[in-house]
Amino acid sequence: MNFDALGLSPNLVKAAKDRGYTRPTPIQIKAVPLVLDGQDVLAAAQTGTGKTAAFVLPILQRLAFVGGARRKQARTLVLTPTRELASQVHESVRIYGQYLDLRSAVVFGGVKPEPQIAAIEAGVDVLVATPGRLLDLAQQGVVDFSALEVLVLDEADRMLDMGFIHDMRRIIDMLPVNRQTLMFSATFSKEIRSLAASYLVDPVSVDAAPANSTTELVEQRAYAVDASRKGVLLVHLFRKEQWSQALVFCRTKHGANRLSKELINAGFSAAPIHGNKSQNARQRALEAFKSGDLQLLIATDIAARGLDIDQLPEVVNFDLPSVPQDYVHRIGRTGRAGATGRSHSLVTVDDEPLLRAIEGLIRQEIPLAKVPGFEPTDRPPSSDKAGPRERKDRKERSASSNDPISATHSRQPRRPRGPSSWKKSA
């Protein structure tokens, strides 16, 4: 099937083709006609499937067909969990709408509200927003929702995970009841289903990839490794397999900062991206990574949500996520829209239950390999026949488990810290 067969106007088909899209993705084939038809849609689509175009293209077509927004009015509202995703959705609105006469704006926290307020003042056909900032602005009377026609809840599961439910409900309560509502989610918990039941009317369910499944285009690898040697293993894989770039996930902001520093000391170009960084710093790191200037982007789950990086070949789970669903989101960063990619999970003995939970969720086995020279020596706590002294040593080692440099210290007691020790062991 090609784009012309979806019922989209020539201006939108041209914009999609300009972008280099030759054929619509499965979620676009399923969702576009329904959205054009004005139906409420509940879509199971993980990021990377082309879901943004699946709602943006038909919405723009409907908006272009009638009317325009008056002062302060928003005709479409797209709610997203993170600033990065909001920026990317807004960018898609601008790209796909380049041949149409429509106005759009994006609002999120962490930056000055004045330019956002000015953009809304003129009236917008599409407003993309994160819930917190939008609620602030709406309560100040900056936005008029009385002419709102379409609401999109993008990555709804993540909005719930991030605790936005109350803000979302307060915003939705301000919207006209008579509207079209579209909800996109990678996973379908009871909470997501109940959210859909409260806000969607006779929704049609579409399913691009079954919920909780990972894309087949991603080759998933897992390596058993001691906690203290994860950093050196990462460096080893990067060099041995001659990666050009990798997106690396850490569980904590602190861990991401620390790993990034250690990688820089080892001679790599690396930067962390997480919620404690200013919006500008996050944007700079992302741009540097996208342009290829940065070899390693070290992210936490929340910051990485919505990052749209074309042709990202390697994703590394430096720490396995503590919530199995996050694994699906993380590896959805690669293998996007037809490209192939690989994910590499560094699994310590303590992580094995998490790996099993992930396998259960995706209903797929992830073989656990050993890399020569990095075979783990840590034993599971249950098989612990170690004396108190050994147990204390292990506890200390695992307390510094995210510190790659300690890898060389715990095994080779008096090596100097810093790049040279990495280079030798990598």
Ligand code: AMP
């Ligand atoms: P999304 O799932 O919306 O985050 O989109 C993932 C990636 O797929 C983005 O880089 C889009 O630009 C790209 N994309 C969307 N639709 C298509 C298409 N029909 N053909 C090729 N790439 C696409």
